[in-house]
Amino acid sequence: MDGEREALALHAGASVSLTHGGDVVAAEAAVQxxxxxxxxxxxxxxxxxxxxxxxxxxxxxxxxxxxxxLARNIVLYAKQGEIIxxxxxxxxxxxxxxxxKDQGPGIPDIRRALQGGFSTSRSLGLGLAGVRRLMDxxxxxxxxxxxxxxxxxxxxx
Amino acid sequence: xxxxxxxxxxxxxxHAAQSTAELxxxxxxxxxxxxxxxxxxxxxxxxxxxxxxxxxxxxxxAEATSVYDNYVEALETGxxxxxxxxxxxxxxxxxxxxxxxxxxxxxxxxxxDVLARSLFAKYQNDFALLNCILDAYEPAANRIANTVAVGxxxxxxxxxxxxxxxxxxxxxxxxxxxxxxxxxxxxxxxxPQRARxxxxxxxxxxxxxxxxxxxxxxxxxxxMDANVANNLVQTVEATRLLGATxxxxxxxxxxxxxxxxxxxxLGKMNTVGDLQGGIEEAEHLLGYxxxxxxEAADQQxxx
Amino acid sequence: MxxxxxKQGPYLIASIQSALSDADxxxxxxxxxxxxxxxxxxxxxxxVTALDVMDSFATRTLRDITFMIRLRGAETVIVGIQPDxxxxxxxxxxxxxxxxxxxxxEEGIAFLxxxxxxxxxxxxxxxx
Numbered sequence: 001m002d003g004e005r006e007a008l009a010l011h012a013g014a015s016v017s018l019t020h021g022g023d024v025v026a027a028e029a030a031v032q033x034x035x036x037x038x039x040x041x042x043x044x045x046x047x048x049x050x051x052x053x054x055x056x057x058x059x060x061x062x063x064x065x066x067x068x069x070l071a072r073n074i075v076l077y078a079k080q081g082e083i084i085x086x087x088x089x090x091x092x093x094x095x096x097x098x099x100x101k102d103q104g105p106g107i108p109d110i111r112r113a114l115q116g117g118f119s120t121s122r123s124l125g126l127g128l129a130g131v132r133r134l135m136d137x138x139x140x141x142x143x144x145x146x147x148x149x150x151x152x153x154x155x156x157x
Numbered sequence: 158x159x160x161x162x163x164x165x166x167x168x169x170x171x172h173a174a175q176s177t178a179e180l181x182x183x184x185x186x187x188x189x190x191x192x193x194x195x196x197x198x199x200x201x202x203x204x205x206x207x208x209x210x211x212x213x214x215x216x217x218x219a220e221a222t223s224v225y226d227n228y229v230e231a232l233e234t235g236x237x238x239x240x241x242x243x244x245x246x247x248x249x250x251x252x253x254x255x256x257x258x259x260x261x262x263x264x265x266x267x268x269x270d271v272l273a274r275s276l277f278a279k280y281q282n283d284f285a286l287l288n289c290i291l292d293a294y295e296p297a298a299n300r301i302a303n304t305v306a307v308g309x310x311x312x313x314x315x316x317x318x319x320x321x322x323x324x325x326x327x328x329x330x331x332x333x334x335x336x337x338x339x340x341x342x343x344x345x346x347x348x349p350q351r352a353r354x355x356x357x358x359x360x361x362x363x364x365x366x367x368x369x370x371x372x373x374x375x376x377x378x379x380x381m382d383a384n385v386a387n388n389l390v391q392t393v394e395a396t397r398l399l400g401a402t403x404x405x406x407x408x409x410x411x412x413x414x415x416x417x418x419x420x421x422x423l424g425k426m427n428t429v430g431d432l433q434g435g436i437e438e439a440e441h442l443l444g445y446x447x448x449x450x451x452e453a454a455d456q457q458x459x460x
Numbered sequence: 461m462x463x464x465x466x467k468q469g470p471y472l473i474a475s476i477q478s479a480l481s482d483a484d485x486x487x488x489x490x491x492x493x494x495x496x497x498x499x500x501x502x503x504x505x506x507x508v509t510a511l512d513v514m515d516s517f518a519t520r521t522l523r524d525i526t527f528m529i530r531l532r533g534a535e536t537v538i539v540g541i542q543p544d545x546x547x548x549x550x551x552x553x554x555x556x557x558x559x560x561x562x563x564x565x566e567e568g569i570a571f572l573x574x575x576x577x578x579x580x581x582x583x584x585x586x587x588x
Contacts (some may be wrong), residue, residue, distance in 0.1 A: 001526070037481045040479045068515040131552070360541050363563070401563070
């Protein structure tokens with residue numbers, strides 16, 4: 001995004017490591033999602049990373065849950081993909097960016113997908129409208145047959 | 158005059174050959190050599206302009222020294238990260254002292270002026286060179302002024318946001334009036350952020366007080382748009398997840414209409430006309446039976 | 461990771477200790493259903509105090525447990541949903557409709573006691 005700098009950005013694919021004192025060595029992490037067991041890992045990493053920015057406990061829960069849902073969508077629809085977590089900065093504000101990328105079937109009707117919430121009949125997956133409510137910014141790119149990328153950001157107040 | 162102009166144009170083409178980097182080096186050297194007197198002059202002019210009145214002369218001089226040195230270093234290295242960090246740090250220190258935006262911008266502009274005038278004095282015999290030096294100085298000086306001012310303003314905005322947050326927290330009390338019963342009187346206009354805050358405080362309060370019933374009184378809320386009405390509904394749902402019941406009191410006809418419009422089934426919501434009635438209903442739910450004060454206290458039954 | 465399920469009189473208490481994977485949740489569901497049948501329990505308490513995130517799968521599984529247990533004549537109550545988690549759930553639209561909830565273990569047991577008078581009397585007679 002124009003005008004946005006990534007704090008301490010590293011090459012994609014680097015993993016987060018926290019030193020004993022809690023200093024963040026890297027500010028970006030990419031988690032491969034290949035099955036439902038990777039969902040918990042992705043959201044816990046996201047929580048850890050966001051915590052370094054000083055988000056409140058309820059904000060951390062929001063972020064972790066959003067990551068969980070995005071990762072779940074990958075598992076349900078694309079079978080595999082990745083979640084990229086990145087600390088970002090824009091205009092003096094710090095935040096976390098969560099990007100869920102897959103090369104799955106894509107979403108045919110994005111607008112409809114964004115309208116619905118969780119219903120009793122389909123209480124799993126998508127729920128993109130919900131994720132959008134949890135985060136401050138939300139962008140989605142999807143092409144049938146090519147895949148989907150969802151990017152969401154939450155800023156520290 | 159014409160003679161002079163021709164001379165200048167001849168010489169300037171010679172001086173133009175000097176790179177910007179070389180000119181800046183000369184400039185930085187000059188600023189370092191004259192550090193003492195330029196700093197003093199700047200501090201003097203700050204006081205004359207009645208800026209930084211919240212600080213003592215010594216403090217002003219100390220800060221002036223730091224700003225000056227950072228300024229010169231930014232000119233020399235062409236990088237501004239150190240300056241940005243310093244500006245934030247400086248702002249954190251002086252904002253609590255009551256220093257205002259116009260003062261910070263004022264002193265930075267004064268410094269620009271002090272330095273520019275010293276350049277005029279030094280190069281007064283060589284207008285062409287002076288021109289070139291100023292060409293090199295101007296963009297850098299502007300960037301520096303900008304960096305410091307913006308740094309200050311951003312820090313100030315951050316502080317204001319924090320203060321607003323603190324006010325919000327203080328102005329939404331969750332009251333425990335009886336065991337297991339909480340009252341949340343909401344007064345005033347609610348924006349989405351305040352609504353979020355109310356919900357968080359209420360939920361924490363339910364957990365801390367082990368409340369089973371919550372009375373949310375919105376008598377003091379004049380208007381509620383669909384978004385906030387949604388927040389209210391969410392609050393009710395979240396409260397239920399913590400095993401508590403919500404009674405809403407003081408629901409005006411207008412707000413009732415808003416709720417219906419967003420699809421709320423008011424029949425399913427527990428609403429009572431006024432706060433008093435709400436508390437009585439809550440006590441009933443909790444199994445309290447309040448008897449007239451004439452009779453002995455031991456007649457208060459808890460079923 | 462297996463969730464410990466304790467029998468307390470007519471009730472079963474499942475205390476979730478940490479984040480559960482999908483497979484763990486399904487295993488929990490099956491274990492509860494099986495044990496309700498085995499012990500003829502009247503009620504099940506699922507304590508989610510330690511869950512820092514309740515996503516759509518967890519919510520759906522808890523609802524499944526509740527409905528499957530009802531088919532066996534028993535009632536479920538979910539206790540210990542954290543304030544942050546509850547807040548997030550409603551924003552996401554996860555309401556746990558039709559699933560009883562209570563603040564904590566004590567409230568959960570009180571709820572089940574009220575639900576089944578015979579069971580309740582038995583439980584209090586044993587002086588828990």
